[in-house]
Amino acid sequence: MSTSQYVEFNNVDKSYDGRNLVVDNLNLAIAQGEFLTMLGPSGSGKTTSLMMLAGFEAPSAGHIRIAGRSLDAVPPHRRNIGMVFQNYALFPHMTVGENLDYPLRIRKMGKAERSERVRKILDVVQMQAFADRKPSQLSGGQQQRIALARAIVFEPDVVLMDEPLGALDKNLREHLQLEIKHLHERLGITVVYVTHDQSEALTMSDRVAVFNAGKIEQLAPPSELYEHPVTPFVAGFIGENNRLTGKISGRNGDEYAVETDTGHRMIVRSKTAFADQQPVIISVRPERIRIEQEAGGLNRFGGTVEEVIYLGDHKRLHIKLDDSSMLVAKVPNAGASIDIKPSQSLSLGWDSKDAVLIPA
Template identity: 75%
Template structure:
């Protein structure tokens, strides 16, 4: 069995009513030791896909395999899969150490080995002194660390995480994102992670599968998803995005001319093939838009500042140009020296390689 096809979803369909598909012809392979995130809005099929891998839901059709073995007749407790949920799912009447010991006792592991593994798992999540406490005596972040330790203590083939950090505050969530990422790197375990938080997916993952209406819109490493989204949905869902709608008026497979709906002509670099007259969307990230430095850009325009919003480390500047187009720029507050105020006239621009062409 190839390590690049360790977990396989093969032609998976899932319907609850026999008519509409919650998961629509899912084909996905996950490498051994990979951290793959299923990202998407509510109802996109990501959690259902995770639950089918765990065995809590059955596919309507298709096959799921781990290491070449079909899971069709394998109940959840026989799949050797660790699970981490948003609500921790710890036994309140057991101590932390007893919570970790439980999955080992169920597997009839000897007492001495269980004690060693519990101690090691507690140290791994920096909770070595908390073994005798009950879950109610721990903070939310501490409980989630214990839930994570319990999921990996029996050395599962795969660890599944369903919105595990969703109940935590922003600072703690960001801290635990890095802890989980570093733990994954140390142990080399295969992780399938579900979230609707785009920054979480970009921070933690080797690859991200972006789900929409039961299908994967794009599967790629985080940097490619952000820099080169392949569909309008991905461009809008991953990070902030300026969208200009237009059509191809010239091009040769490297540089294309696009006329926008309000008549502006812009240049966009793309290796993808587009034809003259084809409707397209030009996707431009706010941090790629230059203000008062347009002379050095491939695309240069004049505009007026509509609004400036102060956000600490940067400002969001809303700029109107052309007949009715509005673009948002992100301007760092340190090191730029650009003075911007509402209603002022301003030059704006971006380089052709900084925008992305997407079929409309």
């Protein structure tokens, strides 16, 4: 068994009614020590996939393995998997120390070793001073730290996390994202994480599997997902992007000419091969659009500012093109050379390398 195939989904289907597939022919290999995030909207199949790995749901077809061992007939409590949920699921009548001791006790571990493991894991999550408190005496962030500690105290093969930070406020969520990421790096544990939050997935993961309608649309490291989406869904779901549709009208090396439906001629660089007259989508991130007061250069055209939204470090511009299409641009406030106001006419554009071509 290769360490790059530590957790395996092989041709896994899941249907609740025998007709509609919630998970459709899932094939996925997760490396030992990897932090993999399953990302997607509600109903995309990500949580169902996690629950099948945990053993709380059974596949309708296909097989799941950990370290080469089939999980087909293995009940949840025998899978050596740690789980962290959004609602913490701590025992309210037990102290923090007792909550952490519980998974060790049911595994028939000796008292001395249990005490040492609990002490060490409290040290890891920096909660040493809270061992004698009840969960009700802890903040939400502290409870989530203890839930995380309980999931890893017995040294599981894999830790599964289902929207674990969803109930926390924005600042605490961002803080704990980094804590979990650093904990993963320090302990080298295999983590499978489920979220619908794109920024959370980009921040924490080694790789992200983007789910849509029961299938993985793209599986890649965060930077590749953001910079090189391969389907219209991924381009729209990961971050924000502008989309122009058109057809390939020429090629020079790795640069393609595209005649857009808006009547513009664009030049876009792409490593993917496209055929002449092939329908395509040009995807451009708002931060890649350059705003200038004079026209000229590659991929340049005019527009009129419809709305300016101030967002602290940048302004978000809604720009109407001459043909009535809309684009969104982000302009940093630091070092801005022009003061942009509604109804202002602007020249805008981008370099050939700053857009992505996607098959329509």
